[in-house]
Amino acid sequence: MYSIRVLAIECIRLAPEYLPFEEGWRMQQELHKKITESQTNKNRQASMIFCEHEPVYTAGARTRSWEMPQNEKVIRVGRGGKITWHGPGQLVGYPILSLGATPDVLRYVRQIEEGLINALQSVGINGFRIAGRSGVWVRNGVSDEKVAAIGVRVQKNVTLHGFALNCSNDLAPFEKIVPCGISDAGVTTISRILKRTITPKEILDSVFNSICSALEYINTCRGNV
Structure with a gap:
């Protein structure tokens, strides 16, 4: 029998109130436990958290000590990738969902990328x-710049962590690190590309709907979220 896969959304603290990274991690863990336990049920649960974080650097499993910024708060996390920054003006998304009995993590990352590329197209950007x-x-011009970073972890076949889309955030914090360990490319924001301000709240609907489509889920929200 065909099963409809539903992805619920939880919007937590978009501007002007920001979410401490530690609180976001606690929420991820709670959802992960709930969704892990539901994997054997017919009605599997899936959720996506959206937020803007308080300013913080996070270091993935492959980050070396010399790559850490000096005199800055850095949180070690269990996702893939290296060091990055989160803060106001950046839309962070945490899809928490089951990838089934044989998780294809690379395919999952490609689906997230597809969803973000389609969301960018909705505002006239070719990602x-x-x-x-x-x-x-x-x-x-002649160089490539990253507008969205992805770092995930799969534990007990259920995803953790997610993506960060630069919308209207300050780029100065990235100057203190080599973002994601890539030294030959820069970072940018949607607002910088379009030369007008686009906030996380303004592109949230498009991002959520596009990622739902890429992951082959339907969403439980209608209209603005």
Whole structure:
């Protein structure tokens, strides 16, 4: 029998109130436990958290000590990738869902990229992938710049962590690190590309709907979220 897969959304603290990273991680863990326990049920649960974090650097499993910024708060996390920054003006999404008995993590990352690329198209930006590098990129003259970063973990077949889409955030914090360990490319924001301010709240609907489509889920929200 065909099963409809539903992805619920939880919007937590978009501007002007921001979510501490530690609180977001606690929420992920609670949802992960709930969804892990529901994997054997016919009606599998799935959720996506959206938020803007308080300013913080997070370091993935492959981050070396010398890559850490000096005199800054850094939180070690269990996702893939290296060091990045989160903060106001950046839309962070955490899809928490089961990938089934034989998880294809690479396919999952490609689906997230597809959803973000389609969301960018809705505001007139041509995003693309780069082979061997996760995330979504745009062309700026002769160079490539990252507009969305992805770092995930799969535990007990259920996903954790997710993506960060630069919307209207300050880029200065990235100057203190080598974002995601990539030294030959820069970072940018939607607002910088379009030369007008686009906030996380403004693109949230498009991102959620596009990622639902890419993951082959339907969403439980209608209209603005």
